[in-house]
Amino acid sequence: MATDEFANDVLDHIVPDRASCSQSKNPRNDYRQFYWHGGFLFRQNLLYVPNGPPRLQVLQHCHDTPIVGHYGVHKTLELISPQHWWPHLRQFVEEYVCSCDTCCRSKSPRHRSYGLLQPLPIPENPWKSILLDFIPSGPGPPCPSGTLFCSPGRGIIINHQ
Numbered sequence: 235m236a237t238d239e240f241a242n243d244v245l246d247h248i249v250p251d252r253a254s255c256s257q258s259k260n261p262r263n264d265y266r267q268f269y270w271h272g273g274f275l276f277r278q279n280l281l282y283v284p285n286g287p288p289r290l291q292v293l294q295h296c297h298d299t300p301i302v303g304h305y306g307v308h309k310t311l312e313l314i315s316p317q318h319w320w321p322h323l324r325q326f327v328e329e330y331v332c333s334c335d336t337c338c339r340s341k342s343p344r345h346r347s348y349g350l351l352q353p354l355p356i357p358e359n360p361w362k363s364i365l366l367d368f369i370p371s372g373p374g375p376p377c378p379s380g381t382l383f384c385s386p387g388r389g390i391i392i393n394h395q
Contacts, residue, residue, distance in 0.1 A: 238284040238285045238286070239285075240285070240320075240321055241275055241282065241284055244265065244268050244275065245270065245275065247265045248265055248268050248269065248270060249270050268282075277319050278319075280316075280317060280318060280319035281317060281318050281319070282318075282319055282320060283319070283320045284320075289320060289326065292318055293310070293314070293326070293327065296314050297310045297313075297330065297331065297334065298334075298336075304337050304340070304341075306331060306337075306341075307324075307327055307328050307331045310327050310331060311324060314327065
């Protein structure tokens with residue numbers, strides 16, 4: 235906890251024999267919720283997890299292990315919060331779960347659908363609107379450049395070199 239600024243600030247106010255008891259930049263009103271026991275900092279009987287790898291380890295244990303099964307934000311918080319605490323815990327869990335590769339790949343999105351596709355308007359004059367599509371490999375004989383140029387909806391397909 236030597237590099238954890240939050241923990242050092244709290245310890246300066248609650249541990250009487252700390253030599254570095256100085257005025258903190260952001261004084262807190264809830265120092266009475268914290269206590270030091272057995273070399274660990276607690277807040278309302280919840281173990282304070284210092285900044286850095288320990289927070290990530292707790293989160294990985296409560297979210298990534300196979301027995302847990304990649305729960306969402308709410309259930310991951312339910313697993314962490316009965317025993318552990320740190321500032322901005324909810325935000326940390328939300329960011330982690332939203333960036334979890336396994337969750338992003340396997341869980342369906344829970345937001346409203348994007349809506350129906352709308353057709354493009356019919357152009358009033360020829361060549362008023364041009365659609366281009368470059369296809370890396372297409373049906374038929376391969377072209378020398380390896381790219382097929384297609385102008386969809388115009389009935390024109392030519393090789394681009």
